[in-house]
Amino acid sequence: MEKLILLLVILSSCSFSVSSYNVSSIFIFGDSIFDAGNNHFNKNSSAQADFPPYGSSFFHHPTGRFTNGRTVADFISQFLGIEFQKPFLEAQLAVLNGSRKDYPSNGINFASAGSGVLQATDKDLGVISIQQQLRQFQTLVQQDLIDKNLVQKSLFFVESGSNDIFNYFLPYGTPTLDPDAYVQAMLAEVVNLIDQIYELGARRIALFSLGPVGCIPARAILPGAPVDKCFGKMNLMVKKYNKGLESLVKDMPMKYLGAVGVFGAVYDIVQSFRAIPARYRFSDVANACCGGGTLGGLLQCGREGYKICPNPNTFLFWDYFHPSEHTYKLISKGLWGGKNSRIRPVNLKTLASTP
Numbered sequence: 480m481e482k483l484i485l486l487l488v489i490l491s492s493c494s495f496s497v498s499s500y501n502v503s504s505i506f507i508f509g510d511s512i513f514d515a516g517n518n519h520f521n522k523n524s525s526a527q528a529d530f531p532p533y534g535s536s537f538f539h540h541p542t543g544r545f546t547n548g549r550t551v552a553d554f555i556s557q558f559l560g561i562e563f564q565k566p567f568l569e570a571q572l573a574v575l576n577g578s579r580k581d582y583p584s585n586g587i588n589f590a591s592a593g594s595g596v597l598q599a600t601d602k603d604l605g606v607i608s609i610q611q612q613l614r615q616f617q618t619l620v621q622q623d624l625i626d627k628n629l630v631q632k633s634l635f636f637v638e639s640g641s642n643d644i645f646n647y648f649l650p651y652g653t654p655t656l657d658p659d660a661y662v663q664a665m666l667a668e669v670v671n672l673i674d675q676i677y678e679l680g681a682r683r684i685a686l687f688s689l690g691p692v693g694c695i696p697a698r699a700i701l702p703g704a705p706v707d708k709c710f711g712k713m714n715l716m717v718k719k720y721n722k723g724l725e726s727l728v729k730d731m732p733m734k735y736l737g738a739v740g741v742f743g744a745v746y747d748i749v750q751s752f753r754a755i756p757a758r759y760r761f762s763d764v765a766n767a768c769c770g771g772g773t774l775g776g777l778l779q780c781g782r783e784g785y786k787i788c789p790n791p792n793t794f795l796f797w798d799y800f801h802p803s804e805h806t807y808k809l810i811s812k813g814l815w816g817g818k819n820s821r822i823r824p825v826n827l828k829t830l831a832s833t834p
């Protein structure tokens with residue numbers, strides 16, 4: 480009996496660590512939607528979520544993730560049956576101080592909260608720009624610190640642009656470009672990034688659309704933004720950017736020989752939650768669970784004077800900028816196994832199953 484139990488324990492731990500898919504690693508680039516602690520390990524950065532109550536619903540302690548639990552990258556890792564990706568700066572520290580021999584084989588998370596696709600976005604917050612994230616990855620590949628075969632098989636997740644568009648509407652630092660030109664400048668940076676990760680061996684590339692950034696509680700900070708409905712002007716820019724991303728994905732098979740691109744329609748996924756909240760077990764799709772002031776959007780969660788709702792996973796928004804873990808879980812399910820309206824031309828499960 481004891482032997483049987485031991486065997487079952489061994490079998491179940493095996494099935495957790497060995498992926499049944501043809502993908503066992505994910506490389507992640509982007510902002511706070513994906514940041515799993517890079518900013519925490521980057522002492523330069525003032526964009527932080529490494530204090531309570533961040534992480535409280537799942538990890539039961541802060542990890543640097545900007546939500547109450549797991550992110551989309553974490554959920555997809557669980558669906559694949561692999562461990563969560565470590566922040567690059569944490570892995571680098573461990574390799575440098577000798578506490579680990581190699582970089583992890585399940586991928587690396589380079590995302591940095593506050594960053595955008597434009598180099599200048601939130602530079603004053605000491606964030607790691609997406610261009611710098613790319614250079615970190617490039618160095619690992621060029622110095623043979625990560626296996627090139629692994630890179631070829633890996634999923635690449637790219638999600639960035641919310642901070643560029645949000646900042647466009649900040650009252651100081653008048654933007655020099657009109658909205659269309661600004662979006663085109665953003666897309667040019669994405670093209671550059673994709674060109675380079677392809678050069679470095681990426682073959683399964685997922686570009687995620689921005690969510691409806693004009694609906695986040697933090698819009699209450701902006702002069703002229705409505706609080707009783709989403710900020711239409713902002714969502715218009717977001718939709719233009721998303722359209723551009725989707726057309727990049729459509730061009731991928733022709734432009735990048737041997738690469739497969741997918742477009743995750745996060746905007747539409749989130750809009751379906753907002754349209755019928757009860758179907759998705761949301762009690763509130765407008766306010767931040769954790770924060771303060773109008774919409775809970777004027778104060779960061781965990782800062783002096785904040786308030787928190789009793790059940791974070793009944794709120795679409797965890798804090799002023801970010802979804803709750805429940806929202807991320809639903810988004811992840813849509814991206815993993817969803818139909819064409821969620822992710823196209825194929826979903827992540829199919830992408831991970833191809834040889």
Ligand SMILES: *[C@@H]1O[C@H](CO)[C@@H](O)[C@H](O)[C@H]1NC(C)=O
Pocket residue numbers: 521522523606607
């Ligand atoms: C922090 O800032 C210093 C000086 O500006 C810079 O040399 C260093 O690369 C930065 N660290 C990170 C992780 O960005």
Ligand SMILES: *[C@@H]1O[C@H](CO)[C@@H](O)[C@H](O)[C@H]1NC(C)=O
Pocket residue numbers: 569570572573576577578
């Ligand atoms: C090395 O760095 C890792 C990752 O930050 C840390 O967990 C570990 O305690 C460090 N070890 C030493 C000996 O400093």
Ligand SMILES: *[C@@H]1O[C@H](CO)[C@@H](O)[C@H](O)[C@H]1NC(C)=O
Pocket residue numbers: 499500501831832833834
């Ligand atoms: C992985 O790829 C191999 C071919 O290399 C294929 O036979 C197999 O079905 C794939 N595995 C999964 C889980 O789809």
